[in-house]
Amino acid sequence: METAKKPEGWSRKIYLELTPPSQEDNASDQERILRALRGEYREVSCSLLVLKKLYPLCCQADWKITLLLVWNGKSWELADIEPGDTSGEHYGFCTDLGSTTLAGELVDMNTGKVLWQKSVFNHQIAYGEDILTRIFYGKDNPQKLEEIRKATVDSFLELFEKMEQDTGISGEQCASMVIAGNTTMMHFLYGLDAFCVFSAPYAVCTLKPDCYRAVDLGFPLKGYVYAYPGQANYLGGDILSGIVETEIYKGEEISVFLDIGTNGELVIGNKDFLVAGAGAAGPALEGGVVKTGMRAEPGAVDQVHIENGQVQIHVIGERAPAGICGSGIVDLLAEMFLNGWIDVRGRYVEEASEKILEVEGELAAEYGPGLFFFQKDIEEFLKTKAAAGTMVEYMMGELGLEMKDIGRFYVAGAFGTHISKEAGITVGLYPDIPRDRLLLPGNSSLAGARKMLLHKEIKEEVEKILDKMTYIQFGAVDNFLHLMVAAEAIPHTDIHRYPTVEKQLKKRGLL
The missing domain is CATH 3.10.20.880 (Ubiquitin-like (UB roll))
Structure with missing residues (x-):
């Protein structure tokens, strides 16, 4: 950049x-x-x-x-x-502190260029694959909380070590660092008990930590560490960073910013207003509850196409398939739906393909040698996509907006990067809108951290964003679960909301 x-x-x-x-x-x-x-x-x-x-x-x-x-x-x-003159050697560091991975960039502070980028697994995983397990591990136990804090810092140190190996530039040569992460991750980084993030009344320890000396946090940098502030327990600095990167708070047109993971976070607005919400979405897109699910790493099926009844797959690392990751899951479901293997409820149509078998007392489709996608896997995915879709539907209804009023619809995060637009629309994960209005900015959390690192005045802009943002906790919405039921169909109970999918189904004789 x-x-x-x-x-x-x-x-x-x-x-x-x-x-x-x-x-x-x-x-x-x-x-x-x-x-x-x-x-x-x-x-x-x-x-x-x-x-x-x-x-x-x-x-x-x-x-x-x-x-x-x-x-x-x-x-x-x-x-x-x-x-002497060493002004040409001026470096900074920015990171997206995720619950699964820590992504970082080495930035030339003179030019703004990214000199190096890499990610490592978050060492917190040793204390639980999911965030909730980690929260309970550290609850009311300073010693265990310190273990999690140290594991968090060690993740950064591993990243700095890899950076020095690849570039010859060490963490000690970097000046300052900007971090974007959710509220729980920031609590763990500062050694704070994160149970307050999960439990009512959701009054967390801090949403707006100060700048701290890097050395005081255990980092080798010479300057300070700034972390993006959050808006609420489930709407953290990673989302604020994404808003800064996409600049939806500056434009005239109304935009939607959606980040889907274990939680779903949503922001709708423009320069005049911002309404944000968050709620549980489910780990299905992360492969967490899929029997043969896995992270997007070598051996994971990341692309699927069904032609003439045969399943064609692409595997990361061009090796034998070991499981399926988020983008592969969405591809597989979209392809099975368009080929009549599953119906609008996501139920297998057993007679549609010889690949649909009864395995362990449950119907499943074989998408790779000895690899099956089970009926229960589909149900978990549909809950996740229904939660995301219902967040958008509910909030737009509250604001009196329709999809035609939206200028840009951003789907952020790793899933937004790797899931194909067409597959996402087919299963109802994304709205059926002109494809040029559906934008997939990738890791907007990391990009926003870089933008902040290079432009410190954005710190004041973020304060203004927080001041004008209205927040909704979707878990507190009475009819939210009722609204979700309609969104659990593929792509939706009301097929007319998805005209391009409807056209495809008619073309294939499935409608």
């Missing part, structure tokens, strides 16, 4: 050539440096680390020095000093 002008980020590297001390000008080394900065940066504080490095570094460098300034959320601090 390149920006038109030099970013005004969370750190600066400044090369100075200063006049050495003399009898006529015997100001202290610290004052000599700070007065050179005062015109542009006003009062800059000086860290103890820098104070200890001033002598003999400045003398030996003939007062040709490079300063690292870091923003602490309120003012600039002098965090490091180096001899």
Whole structure:
């Protein structure tokens, strides 16, 4: 990513050539440096680390020095000093702290370019595959909570280690870091008991943590760590980061931002209003409850096509299939529906294919050698997609909006990246709208963290976003479960809402 002008980020590297001390000008080394900065940066504080490095570094460098300034959320601090001109070597780091994976980017703070990107598994998984298990593990137990906090930090350290191996640039060479993560993940990072996120009255420890020194959190960076604030227990900084990336809060047209995972988060609005909501969606898209489900890693079926009764699959890593991930699940269901293998209720039509068999007392379709997709797997998926669809339907109904009023419909996250638009629409996961209005921004949480890292003024914009946002907890909506029932059909009880799917079914003789 390149920006038109030099970013005004969370750190600066400044090369100075200063006049050495003399009898006529015997100001202290610290004052000599700070007065050179005062015109542009006003009062800059000086860290103890820098104070200890001033002598003999400045003398030996003939007062040709490079300063690292870091923003602490309120003012600039002098965090490091180096001899000569090293201003070209200026790096920052941004991350999306997810419950399953931690994705990070090394960013050139001078140009805005991403120099390196990678993800690692969140070490918290050792304390539970799902968030709730981790929450209960650490509940009311400071020692266990510290284990989870350390596991979180270790995930970052693994990422920094891989970065140094790949680029030669270490975490110690980075200035500041911006993190986007949900409310639970941020509690775990700060060593806070996250049970409050899950239990009524949902008054969490913090939604808006301060900037903290990286070293105090266990990170090797020289500056500060800023975490995106959240709006509520289930609407965290990862969603705010996505809103910043898509900029739906700036436009005239009304946009929808949907992120589907174990929880579903939704924001609808424009520059005049923002309404947000969150609720449980279900782990079906993460392969969590599918018998042969797995993460999107080598061995996972990620694409499915059915032709002439035969199932054709693509496997990540071009190896023998070991299971199926989220994008493969949506593809498989869409293909089975369009080929008449399952009906509108998601029930198998046993006589439709020889691939539909009774396995372990339950109907299932064989999508790969010895790999079956069971009836119960379909039911779990339909609950997830129905929850997501109902969130959108309910909120739009409350706002008096119809789909024709929506300019852009964003589906964020890994699933939005990898699930095909057509398959998502066929099963009713996405609305049936013109495809150019359905946007899949990928990891908008990470992209928003990068944008914040490069433009610290966005911190104030986020405060304004939170102030004007209205929040709805879908679990508290009386008729929500009733609305979900209609959305559990494929693609929906009202087929007319999905004209392109209806056309396909008629073409294939299924309507």
